[in-house]
Amino acid sequence: MPVTSVMDEQSPFATFRADVEDYLRSAGLGSFTSLLEIPPSATYGHLALPLFSVTLPSSLPVVPQESLIAGVRIAGHYLNFTAKTPELALMSYRRALERGGRYACLPQERGRVIVEHTSANPLHPMHVGHARNAFLGDSIARLKAARGNKVETHFYVDDMGLQVMIAALGFERAPPMPPGEKPDHWVGFVYAVSNIMYELAQLDHMINEEPEKYSELVSRRDNLMGYAQALREKHQREFDLLSSALRGLDKDAWEKELGQTLRGMEGGDDRFKKRVEAVVKLALEGFRQTLDEAGVSFDSWDFESAMANPEELKALLAAASASPFAVTYKGTLALNCDAVAKLPNVTAELGNLGLKEIPPMVLIRSDGTSLYETRDIIYSMKKLQLADEVYNVVGAEQTLAQLQVKLALFAIGHPKASHLHHVAYEEVRLPGRKMAGRYGSYVTLDELIQTAVTMASQEIRKRNPEIDRESLEKSARSIGIGAVKYSLLSVSAQKAVEFNVTRALDFDQNSAPFMQYAAVRAKSVLRTAEERGICIPSDPRTNQLLHPLEEELVLLCSRLPDVASYAADSLHVESLASHLMTIADRFNSYYASVPIIGAPDAELRGARLALCKLVEISLESGLSLMGIQVPSEMRRKLPKNAGHESSE
RNA sequence: GGACCCGUAGCCCAGCCAGGACAGGGCGGCGGCCCUCUAAGCCGCAGAUCCGGAGUUCAAAUCUCCGCGGGUCCGCCA
Missing domain, CATH: 1.10.730.10 (Isoleucyl-tRNA Synthetase; Domain 1)
Structure with missing residues (x-):
């Protein structure tokens, strides 16, 4: 990435540091500049050079008049530098006035950056876990922009998964959305009811097939009924209508219809696309409202279904087959990620990875349909086409999957593979309340x-x-x-x-x-x-x-x-x-x-x-830079004996 | 079985990348402060085997290794 650094784009403190480094060079200590540190307390000074491995010259040079160094003195094992704080204050003050809201960061970069974040599944409202992703991604986007980059934020919409198909099937049979309901909350309700009905159908099937597991299956069934009960309390009429509409479907009927929809999506069949779109659109409408409220905005909403484009898929598979890392794994095309990770240029970038056994990455199902990760490779290539650096804010539990996508790019010799970055974050748990999107149990x-x-x-x-x-x-x-x-x-x-x-x-x-x-x-x-x-x-x-x-x-x-x-x-x-x-x-x-x-x-x-x-x-x-605004006023609390508390 | 992340006072967190001067905050507890620009604040007190052990180093919360504890991942799911 082109990086231009100009004097006036230094922080005021960096100017002081530069003066100290110049001074050290003039004292013949130029090789120690990287040891400079900020002392634990300003009473020592404002920058310090630990002297444990340094031999000081017999006499220290005089500090140049025009430098920002106010004083140099040895204290114990440290050479302490004090800054001319009045000048630092003046510099900072003027810079702050000049740059205003942009004071906090240095625009030294000129790259194109994509931050993909949030990317919540369009199945239920966003919860606290998504919030961590959204705020982190939003802040990174703001920081990268403040660094001078041209930043685009992208939201990846998963409209291809089985779970979305379940929601879509339920949605077709669902009564109209009650007035006043928020669209994504409604989708969450319909999805949870449908999913519970689907799982119940599976359980009923298993109870017949495996009577020896009867008690275990029944207890799982009871558990589902508990979630169902909670959902019913939310929208009784709608719950009854939807659940009775779905009751007719047994396991086979569900699977037949889900399979049809999945294949229809893959083949780009408009009939099925419309079916799924109806739910997804509604969920996204709700997401937009939430994100808007939270002050998080997106430049682009990218649909996973667009990544299943047959031609791009074909091109990717061709490139993969031609790669020296192509292997046949369980009878289908895969990439030997483990070997890719051991490439010298890959190890150089990623380190030894520690992951000594990276499983192969299967690229295509035997029936010829694409997989989530395959589509993610195509999506990553699209993002890399638009930007110099791509940051994916994705949960830490997906570290291996994210790594595999990157290794796949290396495997097919993608020139920008090393510019794809996974920004991992750990999950958010709720005390005493387990969140389960599939069953409609979450704090939105x-x-x-x-x-x-x-x-x-x-x-x-x-x-x-x-x-x-x-x-x-x-x-x-x-x-x-x-x-x-x-x-x-x-x-x-x-x-x-x-x-x-x-x-x-x-x-x-x-x-x-x-x-x-x-x-x-x-x-x-x-x-x-x-x-x-x-x-x-x-x-x-x-x-x-x-x-x-x-x-x-x-x-x-x-x-x-x-x-x-x-x-x-x-x-x-x-x-x-x-x-x-x-x-x-x-x-x-x-x-x-x-x-x-x-x-x-x-x-x-x-x-x-x-x-x-x-x-x-x-x-x-x-x-x-963290997306936090300062209100124009925040009153002080009135003293106990003043004011008119009676109005409360 | 293999791998990744985390482990700092009763509780929560910073510091670890680039090892250095008494390990910083906050919550909770105790005690003070509105005559002065906003008390969502300020001041003080009490509270720490930096998970354990070994190693590297003049120097380790920080780096390395071995453990322990917690979380997570290893699907022709997404």
Whole structure:
């Protein structure tokens, strides 16, 4: 990918670091620049060189006047460098004013990037697990864009699976959607009822065939009936109509009809396509509403059925057969992934993989129809055609499958195989409540957002009972949704999380509302200053900023673009979350310990206001990279003995 | 049987990629703070065998190996 790096696209802190590196070179220590680290406490300095393996020259050179280094001193086993924080503050402040909402990241790249994410099956509403995917993918897309890339987001619609066919069959027999029902919730209901009926038909068949397993089968049957009962409580009339319509189908009838639909889809038969489309369209309509509410948008919706195109399939199979890795496995064409993984260029990129036994990848069924993974290869090639780098945000349980797709591309000699990336995330569990989409048992993202927004409204109204409806809704949305996003984004994607609604919606410290609150406070100070006719100087006397928290805030903000860039490049969104948290935390402490508008003199006041502005821009632009908005106001809680609590 | 991810105070999480100065936060607990720009806040106290062991190193939460515990994957399913 072409990467252009210009001086002015460095972070302010990186400019300081560059000066330190120059200094080290002038001292003959140029080979140690990579050892530079940020000291655990600013009392040591702002960059440090551990000296354990370094022999210092007998005398250190004088620091050049124009550099950003304020001082160099040896402390224990470290050579500590202090930055000229006033200059760093000024640089950061000016950069922040100039770049505004784009301050937090460095646009040093010029690639075309595709982020494929969410890609929930059009069978039921999105739940918390999909939310983690959606927010992670959305944030990665925002980060990649902030890095200067041209980003497209894609949603892969699985309209080819057996489960979708089950939903489609049920849908044909289902009564009309009740008024007021959300389309994807309705699809989820129809699908779950149909699937339960299908499984019951299978069970009935097995009970006849294998009477010795009678008690086990009956208990599975009872279990299904439990789910059915819960569904019936949701829509009694519709449940009764649909279940009786499906009751006539025995196992064989189900399978006959499902098989027909599958083959029809594969062959591109319009009759069957329309049948499936009807359900899928409805589900996607619901997804769009949910995603819209959550502030997640897509540039493209890609249908899996379009990947079963016979010509592309033929071309792929031809390329695969011609590959030296083509093997016959269980009588059909497959690729020897294990051997591909041992190719020197593949090992070079993927490391040793650890996976010593990668199973062969079957490309085609004996009856000539395509497989999910085959279609995924075709889809990957399409994506690679449109972009320089492709990121697939897909659950960690699919690591092997994702790897196989990539190895298949290597096997057929695809030139961009190494540009396909799997962004893995671990699952989200719910405490005490197992989610089962197949049986209609889940906590939907819609419910979660609804709860979060309602809780946020309550908090707002507690503080500001007179607020008008429109502002209330707007603030509640950014606070509630922000809280949900932060709770999922602040934890490393590699960690499985047990989703705790109470915890996610804890609006106290270590939450989105905490950071939003800090940003809003900064805004409020700036607004108050403006109302009192105090303007922030364009040339603030930042050399007045001597308070330790002021220095710390300057350092943190000056480093933000580096942190965000790291988050973008390494895909570790949580490192950005954590840095922003620190800024918010330090600012809150600062706010409590130092008067800004009430500063003893005008110069100091101007400098503090400038710092306030820098913090505000840092927080707001940083949060926007996670898709979190800052509301325009968040009232403080009234003192116990003031206000009119009686209206509550 | 093989492989991948995770394991840090009662609970949740950061730090691990690029090993370095007393392991940072938060929740919960205890005690304080609205005369000052928003108390969704601030200050203080208590709380840690960094899962265990070995190795590499001047130096290991961080790298390597062996274990233990939890999650996941290994279909002509999607």
